[in-house]
Amino acid sequence: MDPTINQLIKEFTPPFHNSVLIFTVILVIILLSPLVLRRVRIPGIIVLIISGIFIGPQGFHLIERDNAVALFSTIGLLYIMFLAGLELEPDEFIKNKNKSILFGTLTFFLPLVIGFPVCHFILGYNFLTSLLTASMFSTHTLIAYPIVSKMDLTKNEAVAITVGGTIITDTAVLVILALINGIQSGNTDWFMWINLAVKFLLFFLFMFKLVPVVSKWVLKKVENERYSHYIFVLATVFFSAFIAELAGLEPIIGAFMAGLVLNRLIPKTSPLMNRIEFAGNALFIPFFLISIGMIIDLNAIVSGPQAIWTAIILAAVAFLGKWLAAVYSSRLLNYSALQRNLIFGLSSSHAVATLAVITVGYEMGILDSNILNGTIILILISCIASSLITEHAARNLALQQETNYYHPREIQPDKILVTISNPSTMTFLTDLALNISASKRKPPVNVLSVVQDNQQAKEKLAETRAILNKLIKHAAETEREIQIITTLDQNVANGIRRIITETSSTDIIMGTSPQSKFADVIFGNLMQHLMHSTRQMLYFYKPQQPVYAYTSLQVICPPHSDKEYGFKNWLGKVTQLSKNLGVPCCIYSDKETVDAITQAALRMETSGNFDFQPMDIYKELIPISNGFSMTDLIIFIQPREGSVSYDTDYKTLITKVDEEKANNPYLIISPNQHDDILY
Numbered sequence: 153m154d155p156t157i158n159q160l161i162k163e164f165t166p167p168f169h170n171s172v173l174i175f176t177v178i179l180v181i182i183l184l185s186p187l188v189l190r191r192v193r194i195p196g197i198i199v200l201i202i203s204g205i206f207i208g209p210q211g212f213h214l215i216e217r218d219n220a221v222a223l224f225s226t227i228g229l230l231y232i233m234f235l236a237g238l239e240l241e242p243d244e245f246i247k248n249k250n251k252s253i254l255f256g257t258l259t260f261f262l263p264l265v266i267g268f269p270v271c272h273f274i275l276g277y278n279f280l281t282s283l284l285t286a287s288m289f290s291t292h293t294l295i296a297y298p299i300v301s302k303m304d305l306t307k308n309e310a311v312a313i314t315v316g317g318t319i320i321t322d323t324a325v326l327v328i329l330a331l332i333n334g335i336q337s338g339n340t341d342w343f344m345w346i347n348l349a350v351k352f353l354l355f356f357l358f359m360f361k362l363v364p365v366v367s368k369w370v371l372k373k374v375e376n377e378r379y380s381h382y383i384f385v386l387a388t389v390f391f392s393a394f395i396a397e398l399a400g401l402e403p404i405i406g407a408f409m410a411g412l413v414l415n416r417l418i419p420k421t422s423p424l425m426n427r428i429e430f431a432g433n434a435l436f437i438p439f440f441l442i443s444i445g446m447i448i449d450l451n452a453i454v455s456g457p458q459a460i461w462t463a464i465i466l467a468a469v470a471f472l473g474k475w476l477a478a479v480y481s482s483r484l485l486n487y488s489a490l491q492r493n494l495i496f497g498l499s500s501s502h503a504v505a506t507l508a509v510i511t512v513g514y515e516m517g518i519l520d521s522n523i524l525n526g527t528i529i530l531i532l533i534s535c536i537a538s539s540l541i542t543e544h545a546a547r548n549l550a551l552q553q554e555t556n557y558y559h560p561r562e563i564q565p566d567k568i569l570v571t572i573s574n575p576s577t578m579t580f581l582t583d584l585a586l587n588i589s590a591s592k593r594k595p596p597v598n599v600l601s602v603v604q605d606n607q608q609a610k611e612k613l614a615e616t617r618a619i620l621n622k623l624i625k626h627a628a629e630t631e632r633e634i635q636i637i638t639t640l641d642q643n644v645a646n647g648i649r650r651i652i653t654e655t656s657s658t659d660i661i662m663g664t665s666p667q668s669k670f671a672d673v674i675f676g677n678l679m680q681h682l683m684h685s686t687r688q689m690l691y692f693y694k695p696q697q698p699v700y701a702y703t704s705l706q707v708i709c710p711p712h713s714d715k716e717y718g719f720k721n722w723l724g725k726v727t728q729l730s731k732n733l734g735v736p737c738c739i740y741s742d743k744e745t746v747d748a749i750t751q752a753a754l755r756m757e758t759s760g761n762f763d764f765q766p767m768d769i770y771k772e773l774i775p776i777s778n779g780f781s782m783t784d785l786i787i788f789i790q791p792r793e794g795s796v797s798y799d800t801d802y803k804t805l806i807t808k809v810d811e812e813k814a815n816n817p818y819l820i821i822s823p824n825q826h827d828d829i830l831y
Contacts, residue, residue, distance in 0.1 A: 166214045174215050177207065178224075182438045200438050201535055204445020217446045221439075227390075228440020230407040231432040232297055234389045236315045237411020238418065238428070248309060252316025255481040259499055260321040262480075263289035263473025270469050275462065277523075280332055284513045285523055287328045289470045290321050293503035295444070295535055296542035298437065300498070302794045303546040304717060310491035313481070314498045319405055329509055332518070348400055355399035359392060359409045367417055382427045385414060444503050444535060447528070463526035467533050474500045490549040497542030502527075502534045550796045551715050569657035571648055572601045574664070575619050580695035581663045582623050582634065584819075587699060587732040588659070588691075588725045596633040598655050599623055602647035603640050613638055645681040652686060658824070659725075661691040683792050683822055689721060690822040696782065696815065703783040705730055708769060708809075709741040712797040713789050714748035718823030722789060723752060725821070736761040740769055740776070770801060777809050780816060787819045795825070 168174050181203045207214040215221065267286030271277050277285065300311050327348075367388065374380040389410045396406030418425050475496055482492035510527045513519040566589045572578045578599070585597045601616045620636045637655075641647030652660060660682070679692055707726055713719065730737040739749055743766035750764050767773070780786060788806050791797045810818070 166212060167209075167216045168214055171220060174220070177214060178439060178442060181207070181442060182435070185438070200441035201445040201532075204442040205532075206445075207442075208446030210446075215446070217443065221443055221446065224436065224439040225443035226403070226440075228432075228436040228438070228443070229293070229404060230389060230393050231436045232294055232440070233404040233407040234411040235301070235429070235432060236294060236297055237408040237413075238415055238425075248312050249316065251309070251485055252313045253320060254484065255313045255477065255495070256317035256320025256324075258481050259292070259317050259474060259477035260290045260324045262477045263470065266473045266476075267469045270465060275465065280335065281513075281518050281520075281523070283328065284332055284509065284518055285466075287325045288502070288506050288509045288527065289466075289473050291325050291502060291506045291509060292318060292321070292474065292499045293501055293506070294318055294498060295441070295501040295503055296498055296538045298433070299539065299542050300494070300546050303550045303796065305494070305546055305550060308491070308494070308549070309485075310482075310487055310494050311498065313485075314495050315408075317499065319408055323401060323405060325509060329513075332513075351399040352401070355395055355401065355406075358395055359406070359413060363388065363392065363410070363413050364417075367414060371417055379427075381424045382431075385418070385424070385428060388414065444531070447531070458522050462522045463529040466523075466526045466530050470502060470530055470534065471500060471537070488549075490545050490552065493541060493545035494549060497538050497540075497545050500534055500541065501538030502531050506531065547796060551712055566659055567655060567657045568597045568659045568661065569652060569655060570597060570599045570661045572599060572620065572663075573644075577663045577693075577695055578620070578623060580698065581661055581693060583699040584691070584693055584695075584729075585659075585661050588729050596635045598635050598637055598651075598657065600637045600639070600648065600651050602644045602651075603638060604642070604644070613640065645678055645685075648682065649685060652688060657688055659689045659691065660686070661693060663693045663695065687825040689718060689725070689824040690820075692820040692822075694818040696817040699785075700733065701783055702733055702735055702785045702817070703781065704735050704785070705733075705737040705787055706777075706780055706784050707737060707739045707787040707789065708773060708805075709739060709745055709749070709789045710769075710791060710797045710799055710802045711742045711745050713741065713791065713823075714745050714752065715796045716791055716823045717825055720752060722821050722823045723749065726787065727753070730761060736763060738763040738765060740765045740767060740773060742766060742768065770805060773805065774808055774812060777813055780813055782816060785817050785819060786813065787821060790820050790822050792822060792825060 163170055163173060168177065181200070185199045185203065205211050209216060264286045267289040268282050271282035271285045272279070275282075294315065297315075300306060300308070305311055367384075370384050371381060374384070389407050392406035392410040392413075393403035394406070396409070397403045418428070478492050478496035478499065481487070481495060482489075487495070506527060510519060510524060514521075514524050568585045568589060570578075570581050570585045572581065582597065582599060589597075599620055601620060603612045603616055617636065617638050620638065624634050624636070637651060639647055639651060641650070648660070651657075662679075662682075679690075682690060705726065726737060739746065739762065741749070746764045746766040750762075753762055765776075767776075777786070786809065788809075790802070790806070806820075
């Protein structure tokens with residue numbers, strides 16, 4: 153056989169040993185996970201964990217959980233805790249410190265108090281084994297934190313006290329582990345406790361006295377270096393985690409403290425924050441979730457009746473303890489049932505900290521294989537349950553939030569960016585931009601064309617500028633100013649994103665050819681990329697005639713679209729378009745959403761000509777849409793994936809309407825998102 157073929161067979165024989173191939177497999181999983189999510193309605197966290205099970209030693213054994221995988225897993229866990237600290241409002245955290253202590257105390261002691269007698273009297277383990285196993289119930293890992301982050305609930309008090317409680321309970325469990333380790337080794341004198349107390353004190357002095365001073369100096373002195381700030385932040389996070397470990401604390405505590413320290417020094421809308429969020433959510437955190445799946449041993453379920461019995465008891469006790477902690481904390485703090493469920497969902501997942509405690513106990517000979525296997529099963533069950541409970545509670549809690557979103561951005565002048573790819577539609581897109589702006593100051597509308605950077609780039613750039621310059625005269629007729637921007641980039645989406653940042657744009661308008669199938673365009677790669685990587689208001693426009701030829705606006709909204717952050721922003725834009733064109737606007741959605749939009753329109757004192765039609769859009773819209781004329785502009789409000797009103801059925805509805813009314817003009821509006829949302 154050919155040596156090359158032999159080498160290929162060797163490289164692709166599981167488990168893979170080539171580090172480049174291993175890394176590629178992980179990246180492919182991270183890449184394909186969103187595609188899976190579009191077809192199955194389960195949280196992305198679970199998809200990544202299940203993927204880890206399949207490729208790990210207990211699945212198809214494609215990848216070993218070696219030092220490299222463990223390293224990226226650790227980085228991902230530290231990143232989650234760092235972002236948790238970075239997103240907390242310091243004033244809110246200080247204000248809620250007593251509540252965090254209350255929850256931390258309950259979520260530590262209740263599982264411990266319930267778990268110890270169960271392990272000692274029902275499972276028949278000795279004192280040290282029962283104590284260590286029961287302490288494992290008290291730990292939890294914030295696996296579901298990215299869910300509340302995407303739902304814009306990180307500032308909710310229930311989330312804040314859960315994050316604070318995580319630090320408290322994990323620290324307490326580590327103290328127990330140190331105590332048991334001392335008893336096992338016969339070293340329980342006062343010197344050990346004094347040594348531990350001194351380490352704790354030195355660690356907190358280092359974090360809150362030295363790190364802020366050094367960070368302020370570095371971030372100020374190297375402000376002209378593009379990537380230095382990010383490298384410094386990473387170094388601070390991981391060194392803080394290392395110092396915490398030296399002090400006898402869990403490394404996640406050091407990462408969380410680093411987030412708190414750097415919180416005030418990193419603006420929420422800065423390029424540095426964007427890099428931090430992008431790297432964590434695109435690579436490190438998904439890597440951590442996949443690695444969690446790789447440690448789950450499904451064979452443990454069939455290893456014997458004792459393992460199954462032990463696993464059932466461990467899972468029951470773990471969930472009961474965390475549930476009671478959430479219940480009593482909510483009652484004492486007067487939280488709602490949804491906040492209680494959110495606390496329970498966030499604090500019920502057992503992962504790395506739990507595994508660390510059990511692994512140490514197993515290696516010390518305190519715990520047996522039944523406890524180890526039962527804990528592995530608990531990790532699988534709790535991670536899935538935590539994700540489902542958190543997403544359900546977070547979504548319903550987000551739906552109950554008030555929508556009085558008159559944020560500073562919304563009262564600032566609009567900065568509209570029109571992207572041109574087809575010269576035949578450029579005047580249509582520009583006219584739309586000129587008619588949605590409600591700003592009295594009316595700053596210039598920026599018109600952008602991104603030219604592919606290749607051998608013909610210079611000629612293409614000159615040609616594009618000549619074409620776009622015709623828009624300046626066109627805009628002058630409306631007494632508005634147009635600024636032409638042409639740029640080179642290897643990738644169109646990246647070029648658009650770069651100009652969005654440089655121009656601080658608030659609204660981005662894109663178009664397509666009138667002959668294009670709209671569903672293919674709006675769900676294509678470019679749109680999906682921009683919806684996932686930007687937070688501005690996005691418009692995807694398929695014109696059929698000049699904007700002044702429209703006789704009405706037919707606006708279709710998904711249920712709960714009034715709960716989105718950018719609700720009043722898009723409503724204001726639609727109102728302004730209706731007013732400027734002098735045409736009526738009819739809004740279709742379910743009764744609750746229509747009522748909310750009606751009230752919002754009244755509070756905004758709009759002078760638009762509105763008609764509100766409550767209905768089940770999934771059943772009644774298609775027949776009604778048959779009555780839309782060619783001069784009706786059909787507007788769909790399309791939320792971003794993971795937001796409160798997002799629904800895959802809504803995409804299907806858009807496709808059906810497109811098929812029925814293929815020759816109609818369409819406008820898709822994707823509302824702007826909160827600056828703190830993670831992607």
